[in-house]
Amino acid sequence: MRRLHSIFIFHFLILLLAMGCEETTKNSVPSYKVKKGKFTTSVVETGELEAVNARTISAPNIPWNLGSLKISMLVEDGKQVVKGDVVVDFGKNEVQKNLEDARANLDIAQAELRKEEATQALEMDELRIDLKKQKINYEISQLELESIAFEADIAQKEKQLNVERTKLSMEKKRQEIDSKEKVNREELNQLRLKVNQEEANVAEAEATLSKLTLRAPADGIAIIGKNWSSDNKFQRDDEVWRGQRLIELPDLDLLQAKVEINEVDISKIDTTQSARIRLDSFPDSSFAGYVKDISVLARLKKEDSDVKVFDVTVILTEKDTTFMPGMTVRCEILVKEYPDTLFVPREAIFNSSGQVLVHLQKDGSFEPRAVETGAENDDYVIVTSGLEPGDVIALVDPFPEKPPELTAEK
Numbered sequence: 001m002r003r004l005h006s007i008f009i010f011h012f013l014i015l016l017l018a019m020g021c022e023e024t025t026k027n028s029v030p031s032y033k034v035k036k037g038k039f040t041t042s043v044v045e046t047g048e049l050e051a052v053n054a055r056t057i058s059a060p061n062i063p064w065n066l067g068s069l070k071i072s073m074l075v076e077d078g079k080q081v082v083k084g085d086v087v088v089d090f091g092k093n094e095v096q097k098n099l100e101d102a103r104a105n106l107d108i109a110q111a112e113l114r115k116e117e118a119t120q121a122l123e124m125d126e127l128r129i130d131l132k133k134q135k136i137n138y139e140i141s142q143l144e145l146e147s148i149a150f151e152a153d154i155a156q157k158e159k160q161l162n163v164e165r166t167k168l169s170m171e172k173k174r175q176e177i178d179s180k181e182k183v184n185r186e187e188l189n190q191l192r193l194k195v196n197q198e199e200a201n202v203a204e205a206e207a208t209l210s211k212l213t214l215r216a217p218a219d220g221i222a223i224i225g226k227n228w229s230s231d232n233k234f235q236r237d238d239e240v241w242r243g244q245r246l247i248e249l250p251d252l253d254l255l256q257a258k259v260e261i262n263e264v265d266i267s268k269i270d271t272t273q274s275a276r277i278r279l280d281s282f283p284d285s286s287f288a289g290y291v292k293d294i295s296v297l298a299r300l301k302k303e304d305s306d307v308k309v310f311d312v313t314v315i316l317t318e319k320d321t322t323f324m325p326g327m328t329v330r331c332e333i334l335v336k337e338y339p340d341t342l343f344v345p346r347e348a349i350f351n352s353s354g355q356v357l358v359h360l361q362k363d364g365s366f367e368p369r370a371v372e373t374g375a376e377n378d379d380y381v382i383v384t385s386g387l388e389p390g391d392v393i394a395l396v397d398p399f400p401e402k403p404p405e406l407t408a409e410k
Contacts, residue, residue, distance in 0.1 A: 001307050004067075007075065007164075014060065021177040029359075029391060029394045029395075029396060029398045030368065030394070030395040030396060031392050031394055032344060032345055032348055032392070032393055032394075032395055033390065033391070034342060034344055034387050034388065034390060034391040034392070034393060034394050035342070035389055035390075036340055036341060036342045036343075036389050037340070037341075037343070038328040038337065038339055038340070039337070039338040039341050039343045039375070039377075039380065039382055040334050040335075040337045040338070041268075041334075041336045041338075041375045041376070041377050042332045042333055042334050042335055042348065042377055042378070043240065043261060043268055043269060043332070043333045043335060044258070044330060044331070044332045044333075044378060045259050045260060045262070045327065045330075045331055045333075046258035046260075046280075046328060046330055046331070047257040047258050047259055047260065047314070047328075047329050047331050048258055048326060048327070048328055048329065049255055049256070049257055049316075049323060049324065049325050049326065049327045049329055050250070050256060050257075050258060050325045050326070051248070051250030051251050051252065051254070051255055051256075051325050052223065052251070052254040052255065052256050053250070053251040053254060053376065054223075054248040054249060054250040054251060054317070054325075055089065055217055055218055055220070055248065055249040056245050056247070056248055056249075057087060057214055057216070057217070057246055057247040057249070058244060058245050058246060059090075059240045059241065059242055059243060059244045059246055060090075060208075060211035060212065060214070060242065061242045061243055062095075062208045062211055062212075062242060063204060063208065065098075065169060066094065066095050066098050066204070066205060066208050067094030067095055067098070068094070068128065068239055069090050069239060069241075069242065070090060070091045070237065070238070070239050070240075071088060071089075071090060071091075071234065071235070071236055071237060071239075071240065072089050072090060072091045072236065072237075073086070073088065073089035073236065074087070074088055074089075074224070074234060074235060074236055075222045075224075075247070076222070077089070077222065077223065077224040077233060078221060078223065078324065079221070079222050080219075080220075080221055080222075081216040081219065081220060081221070081222050081249070082216065082219050083215075083216055083217065083218050083219050084215050084216060085213070085215060085216045086213055086215055087214055087215065087216050087222055087247055088213075088214040088246055088247065089212065089213050089214075090212040090213075091212075092209060092212050095208050095209050095212060096209065098201075098205050098383070099202065099205035099206060099209060099380045100203075102198060102201035102202045102205050103202055105171060105198045105199035105201065105380050106195065106199060106201070106202055107196075109191065109194045109195045109198045110195055110198075112191055112194075113188070113191040113192060113194075113195055114385050116187060116188060116191055117188065119387055120184040120187070120188070123180065123184075124177070124180065124181070124184070125179045127173070127176060127180060128177065130173055131170065131174060131177060132172045134166065134169045134170035134173045134237070135170050137166040137169070137170070138166040138167050138169075138170045140166075141159065141162045141163040141165075141166045141167075142163055143271045144159050144162070144163075144257070145160055145163050146160040147326075155173075155338050180244070196303075208311070210410045213350075214246075214247075216249065217249070218249055219249075220249030220250065220251075221249065221250065221252070221324070222247050222248075222249060223247065223248045223249075223250060223324075223325050223326055224246070224247055224248050225245050225247060225248065226246075227240075228241075228244070234246055240291060248325065250325045252319075252325075253319070254315070254316075255315075255316045255319075255323055255325070256292065256313050256314060256315050257277055257289065257314045257316065257329050257331050258311060258312075258313060259311070259312045259313075259314055259331045259333075260301060260309040260310070260311060260312075261294075261309060261310050261311075261312050261324060261333075262307070262308075262309055263298055263308045263309065266294070266298075266310045266312075268313060268335045269294060269310075269335070270291065270293060270294070271290075271291050271292065271293070271294065271332060272291075273290065273291045273334055273335065274288065274289070274291075274334050275289040275290060275314045275330075275331055275332060275334065276288065276289070276290075276331075276332045276334070277289050277314065277329050277330070277331050277332075278329060278330045278331075278332075279318060279322065279323075279327055279328075279329055279330075280327070280328045280329065280330065281322075281327070282322060283330070285320075286332075287316055287317075287320060288316070288317045288318045289314045289315055289316045289317055289318075289331075290314065290315055290317065291312060291313070291314055291333060292313045292314065292315045293312070293313040294310060294311075294312050294313075295310050295311040295312070297310075298310050300312070302311055307334065310332075314331055314333070316319065336375065338375070338382065341374075341382050342382065342384075342387060342388075342389060343380040343381060343382045343383065344358065344380065344381060344383055344384050344387070344393060345380055345381075345395060346376065346378075346379060346380060346381050347395050347396070348393050348394065348395050349371075349373065349381055350368075350397060352368070355370055356370065356371055356373055357369055357370050357371060358371055358383075358386070358387065358393045358394070359393055359394035359397065359398055359399075360387070360391055360392070360393055361391075361392040361393065361394070365398075366394050366398040366399070369386055369387070369393075370386055371383050371385065371386030371387055372384045372385045372386060
């Protein structure tokens with residue numbers, strides 16, 4: 001009797017131990033209860049916020065001979081500015097020196113013109129006086145000729161020759177004056193052209209000097225652009241190209257995200273799709289948007305990469321005070337929606353010898369179950385056969401050493 005009692009206790013303990021092991025296995029494996037619901041597939045990529053409309057402040061187009069453009073002052077990135085505020089200043093030393101040289105050259109040219117005008121005026125006065133003298137001599141010679149009308153022929157001939165000689169001298173002096181006036185006019189024109197050129201140089205330098213200070217054309221937030229050569233935002237002491245975009249004053253009422261979509265996923269995207277946008281700095285909040293535009297041609301993601309991407313524009317339909325152009329965002333474009341379907345977490349799906357399976361909880365333990373899957377997103381996978389709502393499956397492999405035999409759906 002005592003022996004039978006001992007055997008009973010031994011088997012009872014074994015049973016309790018087995019039940020405890022099963023319960024421990026059951027409770028130590030994280031699981032998921034299968035359910036149906038709305039399932040969406042999406043493409044998720046990062047992008048950058050930018051304003052749909054913005055005023056651009058660019059480097060001025062100044063003459064090359066007046067020097068380079070080097071930033072000496074730049075407004076702080078993201079600062080609120082008022083119309084008329086100075087946002088960029090360039091070094092003025094080169095242009096200032098050119099202006100001083102142009103003004104000095106103008107003074108010299110003007111002085112040369114005045115000197116030449118005075119010299120010519122004096123010379124022409126002398127020539128005109130000579131002409132008057134010649135004219136008087138001519139008139140005197142005519143009077144003398146008239147006064148000897150009854151004298152000998154030889155005397156009359158001498159007087160006639162004198163008249164002709166004085167007339168010739170007078171005409172010669174008149175021609176000399178005409179020629180001198182033409183030469184003088186040409187010389188003065190050349191000097192005036194030089195003065196005009198130096199005046200233009202002064203005006204150009206003065207205009208350039210005024211262009212070296214850029215002011216905000218409107219109220220807004222100043223967003224500093226990127227330097228092409230360094231791929232960093234512009235900063236003080238950077239040299240910039242003429243016409244290069246330096247600052248944008250964005251209209252924050254309408255923003256868009258520029259997203260790079262891999263060529264593998266671009267076929268899934270069209271302009272009828274909606275999107276959810278999350279700021280990297282506020283990942284718990286999302287904002288609505290829609291696909292506005294898809295680039296026709298692919299481009300290399302980076303110069304040293306073979307990966308090709310398409311630029312996709314997503315318009316935000318919700319606003320928030322935290323939005324700022326240049327912010328990095330995570331953009332989820334909703335590709336397709338399944339209103340009532342069965343899906344499970346991706347980590348619940350396993351592959352074994354070419355079979356897709358889950359680990360189904362049954363009778364206090366887990367057993368492999370073959371399943372068929374459909375569409376998937378970053379977190380879940382649709383299961384088209386092999387499971388029912390209410391089934392409980394493991395989220396990790398409960399048999400990492402040696403799995404039991406695969407079972408089919410019953």
